Amino acid sequence: MAGQNDERKFPRREFLVRTLQLPCSAAVVTVLGPLALGSDAAAASQSGSETSEHYFGMGIQVDKCIGCGKCVEACKAENDVPREPYYFRTWVERYVIHNDGDVSVDSPEGGIRGFPLHEGESDVLRSFFVPKLCNQCDNPPCVQVCPVGATFKTDDGVVLVDSDYCIGCRYCIQACPYGARYLDPRTNTADKCTFCYHRITQGLLPACVEVCPTGARIFGELNALASPLRRLMRMSSLQVLKPALNTEPKVFYSKLDGEVR
C-alpha cells in the first residue's frame, strides 16, 4: 500500500519540480543574462585596448598637515558642496592624545575655519591632524550595496555617484565604513569625493591637493613607474584606514598614528 502510494507520488513530485524549474531558470537567464554579459564586457574592456591608462590614488603625509583647512574650503568651493548643514567631501580631524592615554578627536565644522587652540594644552602627550576623504576603495562596500547601480567604480579606479540615477535610499551612506558619504539635501541623492574627477581627467590636480600649502596631500598614478605618489610609496611606510575591512583603500597615509580610526 505504502509502496503503491510512493510510486504514484514520485512522478507528480518530479513533475512539479520540473515545471517549477522551467520559469525559474528562464527568469534567471532573462534577468541575469544581460548583467553577466555586461560584466563580461566590462572585464573585456578593462583588459583590452579600451583600458584607461590611469589608476588614481592619493597619499597623505600626516606629519606635514598643519590643519589650516584650506583643503576643506577648496573642496566645498570646487564641488559645490553645501556650506551648511555641515557636509563634507573632505574634512580634517585633530587627534589629541592626553597624558593618561585618552584620545580625543575633534573636527569643528570639518576644520574649514581652522582649529581653535585646544583647551587644557598642558595635558597633551602629542597631537596631530589627519585629513580624511573618501578612500576610493578598490573593493568598495558602498558600490556593493547600491540596489540600482548608481554608484560604481570607473576603469581608472575612482568611485563615482550617478546622481541622475541615485534613488536616495542611503544604503551606501550606511555601508561606507569611513563616513565619507552624505545625502545632498538639495537633490536627495548620495554624494562624496570624486577625486575631483572633472579636474584629474583634464590633467589638473584635485582642488584639495592644489591648495594644500605644505604638500601634505599628494595625488598621482598608482600604476605609473614614476609619479609623485609612487615616489611617496617608495620612500615611506604607508598605511590605510581600517585595513581589516578589506576595502583596499587607494588613499594612503604616511606617519599614521595607531590611534587613528
Place this chain on the structure above:
Amino acid sequence: MKIWRIPDQVIRLAVVLVAAVAVLVVVRGRFVPASFGETGHYRADAVDVVAAQPIRYAGSQICVECHDGEGEAKSGSFHRTVSCEVCHGPAAAHAEDFESQTPLIPRERGAECLSCHEYLSPRPTGFPQIIERLHNPLQPCIGCHDPHDPTPPEVPESCSACHAQIARTKAVSHHLTLECETCHDAQAEHREEPRSFLPRKPTAREFCGSCHSESADSPADIPRVDLRDHGERYLCWQCHYPHHPES
C-alpha cells in the same frame, strides 16, 4: 493514437510565463537607461556627466603665465609649495576673463595668513607659528612680510618665532630660564636659511653634567646625579626631554 499530449496545466503555465517574460523585457527596455552595462553595472554616460562639472580652481600653472614676477619670487621662497589660489581663492573665472573677474587679494591681518601661521600644538615642529595677540598687534602681515617671498624682513629675534611648540613647552618646565643657546650652538645663518645651517645639539652626558653632576659648579637647588651610576648606559636625553625635564 496519441503518443504524447502536452498537459493543459503546462500550456497555461507556458502562457503565463511568456506573458511574464514579455512584461519583463518591455519594462527593462523602458527603465534601464541606454548606456547601462556598457562598461559595468552602471550607466556609462554618468562618467561624462561627472567629468563635465565646471572647474573653479585654475591651478597655479595658468596663473604664472601672466603673473610671472610673482611666480618667480615665489618659486625660490618659503612659499614655493603654496599655490596661488591658497590665498587668492578660486580663480578659474579670472583666468577665463581677467577684466571683469577679480580674485581675492587679502591685505588685512587675518585668516589668510593666520590659518596657517597661528600657533597650534599639533602643527609640526619648525613650522613658523606666531601667537597673534603678541606678534606686532594691529599691523597687517603684509606690512612687514612679502607674501610671495615671506623671508622674515628682520631675522627673527626669538627662536620661538619658528619653534613655538618647543618654546611653549620650555616655558612651563624647570628649564624656563635657560636660553636656547645655552644648549644649542646656532650660527647666525640659521635664522636666514634654517635648513642649510642646522644648529648643533649636545652630544655627551657631560654637557648636562656641567649643571647636574655632583661636582658641578651650579646653584644648590639644581637636582644632582652621580654621572657614573645614574643611567650610565644612556645619554641624558634618551630618558629626559630637555625642553621639559621631569623634576
